[in-house]
Amino acid sequence: MTTSNLRSTANTGLAAAVVVAALLGTACVPYEHSSPKQIQASNPTVTYKYHNDEELIQTNQLAATFCDRYQSVPQPASFTTDSSGDRVVIFECVGSSTPNRSYSNSDLTYTYRTDQELMDVSRNAHNYCMNSGSSQVVSNIVSNGNGTKTVTFQCRAS
Numbered sequence: 001m002t003t004s005n006l007r008s009t010a011n012t013g014l015a016a017a018v019v020v021a022a023l024l025g026t027a028c029v030p031y032e033h034s035s036p037k038q039i040q041a042s043n044p045t046v047t048y049k050y051h052n053d054e055e056l057i058q059t060n061q062l063a064a065t066f067c068d069r070y071q072s073v074p075q076p077a078s079f080t081t082d083s084s085g086d087r088v089v090i091f092e093c094v095g096s097s098t099p100n101r102s103y104s105n106s107d108l109t110y111t112y113r114t115d116q117e118l119m120d121v122s123r124n125a126h127n128y129c130m131n132s133g134s135s136q137v138v139s140n141i142v143s144n145g146n147g148t149k150t151v152t153f154q155c156r157a158s
Contacts, residue, residue, distance in 0.1 A: 047091075054139070061137070070093045075091065076091055
């Protein structure tokens with residue numbers, strides 16, 4: 001063997017030893033496990049177009065049916081108007097965090113100004129009727145002279 005071959009073999013052996021030592025050194029460093037971190041979550045949502053208050057009440061009932069599959073209740077997240085002039089409501093399915101309250105029949109007449117208020121009173125009436133054993137809620141809306149509207153709900157057996 002020549003001197004250059006011996007030097008090459010020694011350099012290769014030295015390089016291999018350095019690589020093995022580096023690998024062994026990193027193998028001894030404890031591995032820090034990181035837990036998965038949630039970066040985003042979203043409740044199921046459902047969106048409806050509607051033209052008037054009667055249809056808005058219907059969207060609330062449809063959203064309730066949609067959210068039932070998630071063992072949750074619909075909560076209006078936003079009200080907008082699209083480019084064609086149709087009104088749009090987005091419901092988010094959320095866990096029921098409000099305790100069931102008992103309502104008397106006189107509680108089924110409400111005065112409201114906004115779509116959000118109508119959704120709130122519609123949900124109250126729906127809860128009252130369901131707790132009373134009625135599965136159907138019928139509504140009647142009247143416009144008042146002062147810009148408000150009055151809605152009266154009636155519980156009906158299906």
